[in-house]
Amino acid sequence: MEVTEEELTVHKIILEQGPIFVDEIKIHELIEYALPDTSWEQLQIILESLHSFGLVRKRQTHDERVLYQARTKEIAKKLQNLDEKEFEIYELIENSERKGIAKSEIQKLTKIVQSIVESSLKSMQDQQLVKEVKPKNKKLYMLFDIKPADESLSRLLYNNGEVDTLVVEALKTTCYSFIYHRSFPKDMDEDAVYHPGYTGYPTLSKILQCIIESKLIAEVEVEDADIRQILDVLIYEGKIIRIFSGAIPDSDTMDIMGTSHGSQEVYVARKQRAVGNAWTPTPCGRCPYFKDECTEDGEISPSNCVFYPQWLNRDPKEREKIPWTGELPPMDTSMYPRPK
Template sequence: MEVTEEELTAHKVILEQGPIFVDEIKLHELIDYELPDTSWEQLQIILDSLHSFGLVRKRQTHDERVLYQARTKEIAKKLQNLDEKEFEIYELIENSERKGIAKSEIQKTTKIVQSIVESSLKSMQDQQLVKEPADESLSRLLYNNGEVDTIVVEALKSLCYNFIYHRSFPKDLEEEAIYFPAYTGYATLAKIVQCIQESKLITEVDVEDADIRQILDVLIFEGKIVRLVSGAIPDSDTMDIIDTSHDSHVMYMAKKPRAVSNAWTPTPCGRCPYFKDECTEDGEISPSNCVFYPQWLNRGISLINEPSKSKGKEKNIMDW
């Protein structure tokens, strides 16, 4: 089988997104511009085919979104020459991103015997698919006797997130306020590391940039923060994984936790202080004589009829 013209067009669209992972909902919108009337089922077939040819990577997030990132045709062509075990090793190294992975960790994770790991790595190095895996000792900060130190990691995640959060939004303004697009005062790796080094709240072991970068990668994967370059506002539909080789240009912005809601939340009933205990059909307060619901309904009608006058006034205003 060969890659079809439709699949090549879709690959081009994904490749144009750069070194980031984009979820399939966003990709559906982008690809539909080039391939009009592409159904969701057709998109899945195209993405599965591109993945089988090695032209895209895919990753699943904590909230079960599937994300895709394009590989170049040159890399995909080399991947076609790998056998199943070699490809498994390649993906493990690829997913370790910039922090690298030791040979011993490859063998432990894949359960592939050492001799095959060695020969596979040699073959991929000859094709310039991978570099020599690192065999240096594991981080003294994040690991304890070869196992992840969950107490230290969770403490660092909390400290990093709080530091980033307090530098992500303007103070003393309304809750929805954000900084202007070219703003450059967000948290940087250097500032985060400096904060942790000076606090001495987590550990006496010296904190290194590589350790904190791993913590930030976890926070990004969990959807709690995003990376920015030169103050650009990120696309919330992407996992903003970008080239961090120049840390001085990279900043981090927190995402605000989403409020828990249900089907009642957008209506007055969902926020009414009388709804649960005092509002009854035969009572003094009842659905038939509610004064709040008409306010909400009329406001909705005005938004539909005169959207330009309502622009920028998204906050619901009720009398209670």
């Protein structure tokens, strides 16, 4: 039995989402253009088939949603050569992700005898499916193509057990600046936004490339998971948002009609507005007499205000800048002595 064209199409679309788990509802939405006539029941059959071929892994959440993550075809082909016990061991190592797992823990969780565990690990190491690492002199097993957690950027974010604010803030500033300058049209009104089909919003891989090229962190090799932590903080602070957008067309996402069906996560900046109101840019917004002493028929009144002429006589271009900078020209209060 071979993988069908429909199954390969679904696998490709899940693979395009990167190293994240995607739920069934989202997958159904993503395949709408490539396989418009696929029902929910048909999708379930396709996903189950992909899982049996080792092309996807699945995980169930506490609310009973099923999530899927794609494996590469190369990995799936190697998994086809594993027997049932070897595959059980592989999945256990895979689920340990960057933490890794000790051989004793594998034996405890799988109930497989030591000799079979050892031979299975040796076989998978030979096939470059898993590898042996020794962080802090403890032998662990993890997938071949990922790095241990203590070799990641995460350890640089802490200094003596406390968050290293200098490193974190430097990364946040660089990421936000990179995203901001790709989120809004240049030399246009400040409220201008890109059209709905715009494909220039930065992806996680583009942001990672920016951090690497900036040489901001030179001590370790920075990875996707590291920068995602920083982006999650920016999302929490309300500075950026994460959305799904149409992928930039390329040979892998274009069909024979020239239509792109790819979809990917991108990041968009949110503009930080200055706090103020309609009065802020005018003299009344900062007048020391406005609230309590300025009245229509009083000694201080709008009709004899001395601050407005000061403001209106400024260069119009300077006045236009006031709403954006929050700065007003100095007020000469000596011209308007406080009444006794």
